[in-house]
Amino acid sequence: MKNEQIGAIFDQLADLLEITEANPFRVRAYRSASRTISTTSESFESMVKDGTDLTQFQGIGKDLARQVVEIIETGVHSQLAELQAQVPAGVVDMLRIPGVGPKKVAVFFNKLNLTSLDELKAAAQAGQLAAMKGFGKKTEQSILDNIDMAAEAGKRISIAAARSAAEAVVEDLLKLDSVTQAAVAGSCRRRKESCGDLDVLATSSDPDAAMDRLAAHELVDSVLMRGGTKQRVRMKSGLELDLRVVPDESYGAAMQYFTGSKEHNVVVRQMAKDLGLKVNEYGVFRDEEQIAGATEEDVYAALGLPWIPPELRENRLEFDYATAGEMPRLVEIGDIKGDLHMHTTASDGAASILEMAEAAKQRGLKYIAITDHSKRVSMANGLDAARLRTHWAEIKEARKQISGIEILCGIECDILEDATMDLDDEVLSEADWVVAVMHYGLQQPREQIMKRLMTAIKNPHVNIIGHPTGRMVGKREGADIDMTEMLKAAADHGVMMEINAHYKRLDLDDVNAAAARDLGIPIVISTDSHNVNGFDVLTYGVDQARRAGLTKDDVANTKTWAQFKKLLR
DNA sequence: GCCGTTTTCGGCCCGACTGTTTTCAGTCG
Numbered sequence: 308m309k310n311e312q313i314g315a316i317f318d319q320l321a322d323l324l325e326i327t328e329a330n331p332f333r334v335r336a337y338r339s340a341s342r343t344i345s346t347t348s349e350s351f352e353s354m355v356k357d358g359t360d361l362t363q364f365q366g367i368g369k370d371l372a373r374q375v376v377e378i379i380e381t382g383v384h385s386q387l388a389e390l391q392a393q394v395p396a397g398v399v400d401m402l403r404i405p406g407v408g409p410k411k412v413a414v415f416f417n418k419l420n421l422t423s424l425d426e427l428k429a430a431a432q433a434g435q436l437a438a439m440k441g442f443g444k445k446t447e448q449s450i451l452d453n454i455d456m457a458a459e460a461g462k463r464i465s466i467a468a469a470r471s472a473a474e475a476v477v478e479d480l481l482k483l484d485s486v487t488q489a490a491v492a493g494s495c496r497r498r499k500e501s502c503g504d505l506d507v508l509a510t511s512s513d514p515d516a517a518m519d520r521l522a523a524h525e526l527v528d529s530v531l532m533r534g535g536t537k538q539r540v541r542m543k544s545g546l547e548l549d550l551r552v553v554p555d556e557s558y559g560a561a562m563q564y565f566t567g568s569k570e571h572n573v574v575v576r577q578m579a580k581d582l583g584l585k586v587n588e589y590g591v592f593r594d595e596e597q598i599a600g601a602t603e604e605d606v607y608a609a610l611g612l613p614w615i616p617p618e619l620r621e622n623r624l625e626f627d628y629a630t631a632g633e634m635p636r637l638v639e640i641g642d643i644k645g646d647l648h649m650h651t652t653a654s655d656g657a658a659s660i661l662e663m664a665e666a667a668k669q670r671g672l673k674y675i676a677i678t679d680h681s682k683r684v685s686m687a688n689g690l691d692a693a694r695l696r697t698h699w700a701e702i703k704e705a706r707k708q709i710s711g712i713e714i715l716c717g718i719e720c721d722i723l724e725d726a727t728m729d730l731d732d733e734v735l736s737e738a739d740w741v742v743a744v745m746h747y748g749l750q751q752p753r754e755q756i757m758k759r760l761m762t763a764i765k766n767p768h769v770n771i772i773g774h775p776t777g778r779m780v781g782k783r784e785g786a787d788i789d790m791t792e793m794l795k796a797a798a799d800h801g802v803m804m805e806i807n808a809h810y811k812r813l814d815l816d817d818v819n820a821a822a823a824r825d826l827g828i829p830i831v832i833s834t835d836s837h838n839v840n841g842f843d844v845l846t847y848g849v850d851q852a853r854r855a856g857l858t859k860d861d862v863a864n865t866k867t868w869a870q871f872k873k874l875l876r
Numbered sequence: 877g878c879c880g881t882t883t884t885c886g887g888c889c890c891g892a893c894t895g896t897t898t899t900c901a902g903t904c905g
Contacts (some may be wrong), residue, residue: 332888336877368878406894408903443896493905506905534893539904549905551892564890569905576889587890 397423808848
């Protein structure tokens with residue numbers, strides 16, 4: 308069983324406990340455990356089988372550890388089954404309606420016996436909701452207005468789409484004279500691979516002007532709420548955007564607060580409390596006196612902490628780094644010297660070898676590997692051994708026609724469903740660089756998936772596993788991999804791991820990339836470009852590496868090719 | 877349900893906005 312599935316069980320449990328009005332801190336404990344488990348690289352199933360003590364994980368105590376064991380060993384959770392018998396699934400669905408939380412749902416279910424979104428809608432239309440104590444016409448209307456959005460709620464967009472929309476809004480706000488500063492905050496600033504909403508912060512002496520400006524923006528559909536400092540709008544894309552307007556002296560504190568994550572901020576505020584201080588979005592306060600707030604650096608410094616890069620603010624390791632005085636200098640896009648995964652017209656790319664090399668050179672890259680598809684990917688016109696050798700001969704010709712950039716003869720070779728390589732060892736041995744990948748049969752059981760990965764890792768010609776899990780952000784789960792086992796084998800055999808920079812992949816993800824780094828595996832950030840603009844995605848790959856806490860030294864393609872070569876098996 | 881160089885019991889971040897209220901509960905981030 309995957310860690311995500313265990314996490315999902317605890318999340319369901321948390322939803323049900325909320326509706327049944329359990330202790331909110333107990334609910335939080337389940338959500339926190341879910342998050343811990345889902346964002347751990349090591350397989351909990353494997354750990355249970357090995358008898359590993361699970362209480363070593365933050366937020367997992369004796370009882371939750373026992374529940375994890377029950378889930379792994381029996382495949383079910385007895386308490387969850389009991390609660391599900393009491394509360395129909397349709398009732399849980401009601402939580403997804405914006406503005407509806409556990410208390411309101413409890414009233415719908417317990418007092419009105421409503422058990423689905425359809426029944427709730429009918430009751431609202433019949434005016435039954437407004438008649439309840441604590442409810443009124445506006446609440447009823449709001450539910451009618453939002454109930455059709457319930458199915459959409461929770462939808463996330465890629466970091467690429469999120470940045471584009473949020474940055475457009477920021478740029479527009481800055482055109483106002485009254486707006487002194489504006490910036491993207493939230494998960495988008497933390498460069499999370501997908502965003503569930505957008506957050507924008509501005510400082511201004513005239514918050515109303517900023518809010519009016521946002522309301523009139525071409526990307527904005529409607530205003531959902533608006534107060535003195537805070538406005539929420541729905542974008543035409545369906546996504547919600549929060550704008551917060553604060554005075555200049557609070558900009559840093561508001562940025563810190565508004566960037567999150569929620570979990571990071573809970574720790575920050577607790578640390579402040581322990582120091583006899585209070586942190587909110589307006590500043591750091593000792594009693595009534597503001598002692599910091601204009602910049603984020605000041606806010607963290609007031610708590611005795613160094614500034615923490617937004618990408619690390621997930622309450623994972625950043626506070627350990629900070630208190631140890633070892634905040635990593637994260638890798639930057641300017642550090643990248645080579646790109647080792649890209650396609651040309653030989654398979655499914657849109658540009659020639661020289662065109663790709665020229666484009667890479669213009670972006671300051673010093674070396675590239677041309678890695679077209681192998682024959683299994685027939686849809687992409689994948690290459691067999693004969694065509695591949697011809698292609699490599701063309702690459703060698705191209706080298707003579709361009710200077711200042713090295714072009715390597717590579718291949719993206721499929722790891723077939725039967726755990727053999729798509730091309731034989733003889734031709735692979737002639738390559739400068741072999742990326743092994745799985746494109747097909749990602750649904751196979753864990754045993755077969757692992758057999759395939761081991762075939763590739765043990766093959767002496769394979770240099771790296773490309774987009775290792777095959778997941779697509781928000782669309783498709785990756786293959787069922789025992790990440791710990793794969794990474795250990797890769798470390799033993801000198802095989803590198805790719806962070807595929809395409810915003811739809813970003814695989815390895817932050818958590819697994821950190822686990823790979825911890826085993827000393829060199830990470831390579833690759834664009835998987837299919838045309839000359841494909842290099843644009845490099846920034847997303849670098850961001851994912853930064854979220855993993857990777858430094859320049861951890862990323863192999865920050866080295867020159869001469870240095871890089873020494874890392875090859 | 878978790879957690880502890882103050883504690884094994886009693887805490888568990890902090891504030892904005894809305895709607896239904898005459899002072900606050902619910903929801904959200």
